[in-house]
Amino acid sequence: MLTGEIKNKVDRIWETFWTGGVTNPLTVIEQFTYLIFIKSLDDKQVQSEAEANLLGVEPKIIFDSEHEDLRWHNFKEFDAEKMYDTVANKVFPFIKKLNGDSSSSFSKYMGDAMFQIPTPLMLQKIVNGIDELELEGDIKGDLYEYLLSKLSTSGTNGQFRTPRHIIKMMVELMKPTPSDIIIDPACGTSGFLIGASEYLKDKHGDLFNSEELKYHYNNTMFNGNDMDSTMLRIGTMNMLLHDVENPQIEYRDSLSKRNTDREKYTLVLANPPFKGSLDEESVADDLLRISNTKRTEILFLSLMLRILKSGGRCAVIVPDGVLFGSTKAHKSIREEIVEKNKLEAVISMPSGVFKPYAGVSTAILIFTKTGIGGTDNVWFYDMEADGYSLDDKREKIEDSDIEDIIERFNNIENEKTRERTEKSFLVPKEEIAENNYDLSINRYKEIVYEEIEYEAPEKIIENIRKLEEEVYAGLDNIEKLVK
Numbered sequence: 001m002l003t004g005e006i007k008n009k010v011d012r013i014w015e016t017f018w019t020g021g022v023t024n025p026l027t028v029i030e031q032f033t034y035l036i037f038i039k040s041l042d043d044k045q046v047q048s049e050a051e052a053n054l055l056g057v058e059p060k061i062i063f064d065s066e067h068e069d070l071r072w073h074n075f076k077e078f079d080a081e082k083m084y085d086t087v088a089n090k091v092f093p094f095i096k097k098l099n100g101d102s103s104s105s106f107s108k109y110m111g112d113a114m115f116q117i118p119t120p121l122m123l124q125k126i127v128n129g130i131d132e133l134e135l136e137g138d139i140k141g142d143l144y145e146y147l148l149s150k151l152s153t154s155g156t157n158g159q160f161r162t163p164r165h166i167i168k169m170m171v172e173l174m175k176p177t178p179s180d181i182i183i184d185p186a187c188g189t190s191g192f193l194i195g196a197s198e199y200l201k202d203k204h205g206d207l208f209n210s211e212e213l214k215y216h217y218n219n220t221m222f223n224g225n226d227m228d229s230t231m232l233r234i235g236t237m238n239m240l241l242h243d244v245e246n247p248q249i250e251y252r253d254s255l256s257k258r259n260t261d262r263e264k265y266t267l268v269l270a271n272p273p274f275k276g277s278l279d280e281e282s283v284a285d286d287l288l289r290i291s292n293t294k295r296t297e298i299l300f301l302s303l304m305l306r307i308l309k310s311g312g313r314c315a316v317i318v319p320d321g322v323l324f325g326s327t328k329a330h331k332s333i334r335e336e337i338v339e340k341n342k343l344e345a346v347i348s349m350p351s352g353v354f355k356p357y358a359g360v361s362t363a364i365l366i367f368t369k370t371g372i373g374g375t376d377n378v379w380f381y382d383m384e385a386d387g388y389s390l391d392d393k394r395e396k397i398e399d400s401d402i403e404d405i406i407e408r409f410n411n412i413e414n415e416k417t418r419e420r421t422e423k424s425f426l427v428p429k430e431e432i433a434e435n436n437y438d439l440s441i442n443r444y445k446e447i448v449y450e451e452i453e454y455e456a457p458e459k460i461i462e463n464i465r466k467l468e469e470e471v472y473a474g475l476d477n478i479e480k481l482v483k
Contacts (some may be wrong), residue, residue, distance in 0.1 A: 006133060010146060012130040013129040020122040029147045030230050031116055035130055036143070037237045038091055040376075042072035043135070044241065061114055062098075070094055076127050083127065098240070108251075113233055134167065161188070162271040162317065163353065165387060167195040167229035169402045170315045170364060173345075175268055176200055178207035180221065183265045185254035185272065185303060187224025190235035192269035194242050197222065201243075205351040218245040223265065225252040255299050257284045261307045268308060271317040290336050293329035297322055301333050301365075305341065307367040321347075323439040334437035338429060342374035343367045347381045347405060348441045352390025366409075377426040379412055380441045381405055384423070420446040 010329040017028045045062045052059035061072050096110045117123045133143070142164075176182060176196045184192045200207065200217070207213040222244055226232050232251055239247045250258055254272075272295050283294075287302040293296045297318055304314050322330065323346065337343050346368040346449035351359050368374070401423065407426050408415060427444045435443055454460075 002109070003168075005144060006143070009129060009132055010143065013126055014147075014150065016122060016129065021118055023118060025150050026230055027116060029150075030113075030233070032130075032147060033128075033234050034092070034095070034113070034115070035126065036135065038095060038322065039130060040074045040135065040241050041095070043440050045071070046073070068095065069346045072131075076131055077277075080120035080124040087123060088115050088117075092410065102117075110233060110236070112229070114448045150405065162191055163386070163388075164319075165402065166197075166349075166353065167191050167269075170269060170317075171195040171199045172406050173366065174267060174269065174313055174315050175203075178210075178217070180215045180266045180267045181223070181309075181355050182221055182266045182269065183223040183225075183261075184270045184374045185225050185268070185300065185307070185309065186270060187226050187235055187249060187382075188228075188231045190222075190224060190238045190247070190249070190431055192271070193222045193224055193235075193244070193247060194238060196267075196269060197239075197242055199203060199204060220248065222247040222249075224249040225254045225259070227251065229254050231320055232277060253282070254303055255284065255296065256282050259284060263307070263309045265307055266309055266312045268304045268312070268314040270300070270304070272297065274319045291329040291333045293327070295329065298333050301337070302327065305336065305369055306362075310369060311370055312369045313366070314369070315364060315366050317349075317362050317364055320363060320440065322365075323348075323363055324443070329455075331436055333432075333437060337365070337367050338375050338378075338432060338437050340373055341367055341370050342376075343378050343429075343439075345379040345409060346439050346441065347383055349383050349386065350390050352394075355390065355392050355394060363439075375432075377428055378432060378439075379409065379415060379424065380408075380424055381408070381424040382441050382445065419446060422483070 013032070014028060017023075017031070022028055022031065041062050045059070048059040048061075068074055069086055070439045075083055075091065079085060088125050092113075092115045096113060098110075117126065135143070171192070176199055178200060180196075182193065182196050184190070187193060197217075207217060222239065224235065224247065226235065226249070229251060232249055236247065236249055239249070283299060284303075286306060289398070290302040290305070291298045293299065301316070301318070301322070304316060308314060322333070325331075343365070345364070347364040347366075349362050349364065351361040353362065354360065381401075383401045383405065385397070385399040385401055387397060387402060388394045389397055404423070412426075415424060415426050425444070432439070455463075
């Protein structure tokens with residue numbers, strides 16, 4: 001999480017935008033992101049050059065010798081007028097064409113990107129402010145999350161990030177492989193795709209020794225859809241910074257009739273928007289066959305079953321209402337997953353996980369598409385802590401169930417002996433079916449109440465009378481003092 005010092009620096013940069021006339025929060029975030037991206041490109045090349053010098057190999061070049069002036073560490077030293085001319089007329093056109101291929105996701109969404117910082121002095125202040133930020137490691141994600149917290153509509157339009165540690169946990173539970181074809185049908189800033197790419201680099205680094213797998217990683221492995229062009233630009237920049245050259249990220253309403261994907265992917269990682277309902281006429285007909293509804297959280301589950309190949313896996317965050325909702329649509333989607341596919345796990349998360357944006361209680365569903373059933377015992381886990389306070393501040397704490405969740409899910413056979421009074425346990429499919437496919441953990445969890453022994457009523461009355469006598473005696477003493 002961002003420290004108070006970094007937040008103060010970001011606030012000062014935000015104020016520079018605001019006082020300079022850029023008052024639309026989304027525009028501020030977009031321009032802020034462009035400049036962070038430009039700085040990160042230079043930082044990336046500086047690191048590559050240092051490593052190459054140490055190992056005696058050729059560095060990976062983004063800015064060649066003819067474009068040295070376009071590098072952050074060089075143009076930040078220019079006077080305001082020269083810096084502005086360089087960034088607006090050279091650096092910005094350069095990054096818009098960075099991927100070369102006009103058909104690439106990056107080129108498509110950067111094509112209409114606009115540089116909207118109005119004055120040289122304002123740009124100089126912003127560049128100096130960003131230069132003071134430490135952007136190593138995971139800070140960029142935290143920074144973006146903090147920027148989005150300034151969007152008053154963030155909880156409504158779905159433009160908030162899934163916390164990175166929750167993404168990391170879901171990725172580690174699903175264990176992506178080098179041959180997977182991964183999609184997030186509501187990808188936003190590509191957090192899940194980046195989480196999967198980082199996992200593969202860490203656990204399957206040898207994939208880059210195979211030209212076929214390397215091509216797959218850079219071009220066909222990572223897929224995403226979104227309907228916000230700003231998010232698509234930020235998402236593709238994010239992917240490029242994480243060494244995925246050409247992710248297949250599309251401007252597309254995943255639920256619409258125009259999305260014809262079917263049995264195409266092997267892994268879904270997603271936190272689709274819980275924005276209520278939409279126009280039923282625009283929804284693909286085959287999604288409505290499973291659950292005839294306008295509720296997006298249910299339709300996305302239908303979509304995931306459609307787009308997965310047989311044997312494909314899914315980890316998706318859903319609002320708690322999906323688990324126990326009593327409408328026909330709620331029941332039918334749960335029955336479809338349990339009876340016709342293989343539901344593996346339901347991980348209930350505490351309501352503070354998405355604060356400060358939203359306080360809704362959520363859960364992670366993990367299932368495999370089979371089309372012929374396969375659910376046996378469903379694993380339930382009651383997550384009580386995720387390593388951060390569950391208030392709006394979300395400060396780091398020691399208490400976290402995440403490691404325990406990963407360990408237990410990977411050794412699920414050992415869960416058979418767990419009692420239902422514990423944090424995790426298995427529930428047979430037959431019992432779930434008998435309960436209208438209710439997937440809320442409270443339906444199955446047993447709570448042990450500690451027996452408390454109270455004194456006899458006569459003794460309680462006697463104690464009350466003694467207290468009453470003491471009160472009256474105290475009042476008599478006070479009365480004597482005031483006379």
